């Protein structure tokens with residue numbers, strides 16, 4: 538979507554950049570010329586992703602570089618390491634993509650305290666720890682940075698069976714808006730993306746495992762009747778991390794093929810056939826005529 542070299546000179550940290558959506562967004566940021574630090578718990582996964590992204594056949598000559606650093610986002614000391622090593626290698630930090638997450642479906646009453654804590658700590662604590670650390674660096678150095686948080690549509694609607702994730706993503710979304718208001722005076726922007734279903738191994742293994750996958754089609758309730766493509770999300774993420782979105786802050790952009798609109802009272806009427814609509818129309822018109830007669 539953005540022109541070639543649109544992110545040249547920018548350095549972005551992508552948490553969870555070794556897999557799934559974080560990896561796809563990193564690939565696109567590199568193509569646009571940004572340098573990217575990817576970080577997560579598994580150094581071997583990060584190293585393999587870095588190797589793959591740096592040796593892609595269609596990698597532009599002026600593409601950015603990747604730095605892979607092990608970091609558990611629940612650990613402030615490890616976050617500080619990511620920040621100092623990124624500055625040492627690339628000179629500065631311009632953007633932070635909070636993308637790391639943990640999640641799985643489960644009836645909430647089956648969860649242990651530790652299970653609930655595990656998700657909330659990765660998603661909420663990890664997001665505010667990283668944002669606080671990078672934000673302090675930006676304010677101290679008068680850098681107008683940008684934070685982009687990968688949220689979900691149910692951060693606003695709520696959802697059963699993923700309650701720790703909903704609680705944590707909801708908290709992170711309110712942090713996005715709150716800090717957008719507070720840090721606007723420093724030129725720092727914070728936005729969020731709320732994706733619908735985008736197939737990744739991490740999400741599908743934990744949210745759409747067998748036997749669900751054999752019996753349910755997640756595209757049925759999506760108005761556009763398909764799941765998202767990684768390139769579609771990467772385009773939006775790159776735009777929101779770039780200077781082209783310079784007047785957007787505190788915003789959440791939903792990218793879900795219309796899935797959240799499913800709550801619409803009459804949307805289920807798409808199951809009504811054309812013949813049934815003929816009958817319905819006649820029935821309503823007959824009622825209209827009868828009520829007019831009553832009024833005469």
Ligand SMILES: CCCCCCCCCCC/C=C/C(=O)SCCNC(=O)CCNC(=O)[C@H](O)C(C)(C)COP(=O)(O)OP(=O)(O)OC[C@H]1O[C@@H](n2cnc3c(N)ncnc32)[C@H](O)[C@@H]1OP(=O)(O)O
Pocket residue numbers: 638639640641642643647648649650651652653655656689702732733734735739740743744745749753755
């Ligand atoms: C119907 C169609 C749906 C289609 C899909 C649509 C999707 C659209 C919307 C999705 C929105 C959000 C998506 C995401 O966030 S996707 C990201 C998914 N990726 C990950 O989760 C990657 C990282 N995850 C992990 O590493 C692990 O899953 C985990 C989060 C559990 C953390 O691992 P860790 O090793 O740190 O922790 P433990 O294994 O020790 O577990 C900690 C406690 O949690 C309990 N647990 C784990 N799994 C379950 C389960 N399935 N049910 C109940 N409890 C579970 C575990 O037992 C530990 O607790 P205890 O020590 O008390 O037993």
Ligand SMILES: NC(=O)C1=CN([C@@H]2O[C@H](COP(=O)(O)OP(=O)(O)OC[C@H]3O[C@@H](n4cnc5c(N)ncnc54)[C@H](OP(=O)(O)O)[C@@H]3O)[C@@H](O)[C@H]2O)C=CC1
Pocket residue numbers: 552553554555556557558559576577578579580582608609610611635636637638639640659663687688689690731732733734735736737738739740
């Ligand atoms: N796929 C989808 O349909 C949707 C995804 N999302 C969101 O998109 C983002 C990416 O998810 P997706 O790509 O699907 O799934 P992945 O499982 O591929 O990505 C999650 C990433 O988080 C990292 N991570 C987990 N725990 C930690 C931790 N404690 N510290 C640092 N990193 C951690 C994992 O790496 P490691 O294990 O090495 O730590 C992994 O790279 C998440 O925020 C998710 O909530 C939102 C809506 C829909």
